[in-house]
Amino acid sequence: MKRKFAVASLSIILFGTSINSLSLKAADPIKSIEKRQAIQRLEGLSNGKLKMYDKNGQLFLSGQLSKKQKVGKKAAIDFLQNNKSILGIENASSDLEAVKTKNDNKHTYVKFVQVINGIKVDNTCLNVHFNRKGYITSVNGNLEKFKEIKSLGGRTISAEDAVSIAKKQYSYDSLRFEPKAEEVIVNKNGINYQVYKVNISFMKPNITNHDVYVEVHSGKVIKTENNIRMNGPITGSGVDVFGKKRKLSLYRVSEKYKMKDVTRDGTEGILTYNLNNKTSGEKLVSSTKKAFSGEKYKAPVSAHYNAGSVIDFYRKLFDRDSLDDEGMPIVSYTHYKKKFNNAFWDGYEMIYGDGDGKKFTYLSGDLGIVAHEMTHGVISNTADLEYHNESGSLNESIADVFGVLISTYDKYKVSSGGKWKFNKKDWVIGDGVYTPRKTGDALRSLADPTLYEQPDNMDDYVYCDDVKEEDWGGVHLNSGIPNKAAYLIAKKIGMEKTAKIYYRALVEYMNPSTDFEDAKNCLLQAAEDLYGEKAEVQAISVAFDSVGIY
Structure with a gap:
């Protein structure tokens, strides 16, 4: 049942981009060369198994990214400095600020935020993950590529002025607490602004919790952000290949329910996609209802539910964190090709055909097959x-x-x-x-x-x-x-x-x-x-x- 889903032309696996498009079109050819060299160095440390995603401001690196070392902030900063060309920074010590270090006895991660001119950049982070043996195994997060800051005026307002301006944007009976102004850099439409971030929260006349961004040099409100979230993990259901109603862990985003399970111990998430009988163009399975029923949902419901059963088995019996024992996300692609009589693990995710209705029906319906294919993932990460x-x-x-x-x-x-x-x-x-x-x-x-x-x-x-x-x-x-x-x-x-x-x-x-x-x-x-x-x-x-x- 094991086949190749995709064959990369390079030993490094690049998700969402290619090595030539990883910002290597920069004007400075020296930085382009440094970036290529850094990627090649990481590929060597990972024995050709480096995974990399660099797209739309999001960076994800995975593999054995370092030699064994003492885990902590210093090691993380040294790594980031040595790989600054990939990150697009000049100096890890001045461009990033460590804000959190967490150790759960198995893994350690150090969280950084980006800093420009000594001011934190809002909604940026970079996480450096160490495994229990002291190797850096992944780096992920988002950073602003551009460092220039645009000014909208010639004066500088105070924090008190910013709070007053933010208050005037609303009518309310009373505030939950007296607001404070935090100076940050915020990016809007690709442009950086230096602002005061002020939280305004009250109960009447309507429950409100907004962040108001006031530009430092003009007093203009750049944007407001609603902090009331209707999103998050939620329990739903679905009808599987055999007509059984299954309890599903989903994720609500606005008015849609997505097959994304972030609640399970031992994995970063279980995500189930629909290929719509093609080999690419996958979309995360979603619905406006949290009950997934109908023919098109049978295969995804089974894949999502059964993947959870496999992860739970390895976690409960062997305390194994996902297939790689490092918490890797479990990704399943359903409705692969037309009448495809197979299922396979391609080294990174699960692929399920629908069958032709004669030799096979939807292959994700059989837990034994799902467990077989996912166990190939365990094997490739152990005895190989x-x-x-x-x-x-x-x-x-x-x-x-x-x-x-x-x-x-x-x-x-x-x-x-x-x-x-x-x-x-x-x-x-x-x-x-x-x-x-x-x-x-x-x-x-x-x-x-x-x-x-x-x-x-x-x-x-x-x-x-x-x-x-x-x-x-x-x-x-x-x-x-x-x-x-x-x-x-x-x-x-x-x-x-x-x-x-x-x-x-x-x-x-x-x-x-x-x-x-x-x-x-x-x-x-x-x-x-x-x-x-x-x-x-x-x-x-x-x-x-x-x-x-x-």
């Missing part, structure tokens, strides 16, 4: 098993195993106290969406791989060439062998122990070239770590022996 021959088959097998584990964890409501049952009928992938007009079949069976033309023993291993046309050495065929072993292990020791052993083996012991025999050794060691030399170790040994992996 090479997608060829035995290691590739093992990659597919582990994704299948967790597909079953996650779907049954949800089915039996384990997080709410339900018993995590072992049931042979559950050990299939894709039964919910495969051949929708036919009941009782599935895409694959881990209990009996031979039902769907997969081998279940090394005696029947299918030797294929390591080329795309032969599925990179038959990764989707030969995964049946370790799949059968996993089924036998779970049958003997139960679902929870199987999950814990497989996760530990994947995260702590497996590596990119792990083959079937080595996987057995990794699982044996993980079981011994967790449970000692007991029945669990014996179950793994017997299961792998029975499929010809000695």
